[in-house]
Amino acid sequence: MEYVGIVPAPPLDRFIDDIYCLTGVPRHRLMNVPPMPSAHLFLHHGGPVRLWDSDRSVPPALMTDGWFMGVWTRRFLFAYPPRVRLVGVHFKPWGMSPFAGLPAAELRNRWAPLDAVWQRSADRIRNRIGDAASAAEALRVVEEELRSHLAVAPARGLDLVRHTGGWLETSHGTVAVRALADAAGVSGNHLAGLFKDHVGVTPKRMARIYRFARLIVSVDALRPVDWSGLAQTAGYFDHAHFSREFKDFTGHTPTEYLALRRRFPAERRDPQDLGPMPAD
Structure with a gap:
């Protein structure tokens, strides 16, 4: 598939990593997605997208227009339609808060239709995107919509969460949570409590996700992989804990994951796109 993306101009860049457009025929229809340090907005112009929680007690969903997804602490699966035209937003972990207008915990490990968050907006936004002559124009449409929904004043505690969350991001989750609070x-x-309001998870859980993302980005499937060395660099000092968390987050052992990556190399080199794995 073709990827076109932009980093939005300030002040959106405080909350959003990129806005992107995917078009074309997917290499793999069914994808397995581990926890990653981001929340999402998706607007789809193709066929319906199916989503499954790895928690089998949660019923699957069928999304046809647009939907928000909060930060995930466990893996989920989604199935592309045969042809894709999707516009998406990668929010920073705290980035959805000033746009959604509801506690981030309500979207943790969940998806919600766009109209349930932005009332009666899905058809209007999809029509504007559909009228766009190019991917770049579609991205400008979404950027304008995001600006129109950005809260004028930050909610209580958001600036503090953004500051400490940025420290977690730059340290790849290795800074002690106690040090974050003291600072x-x-x-x-x-x-x-502030992280639960604006991210949906605690700083400790967010640190785990950043740590895992760093490890995944460090894997070079074209070369021999020293899992012990990578795990220690990423902040895992207990090999048994690393192995359990890796299996929980991906559904695979490290050896199985490496074999999968060698069969199906990732097309891009960033956490959001190195995370998803073919599941079909």
């Missing part, structure tokens, strides 16, 4: 001048419980 912010708040208690650990207070910081955790």
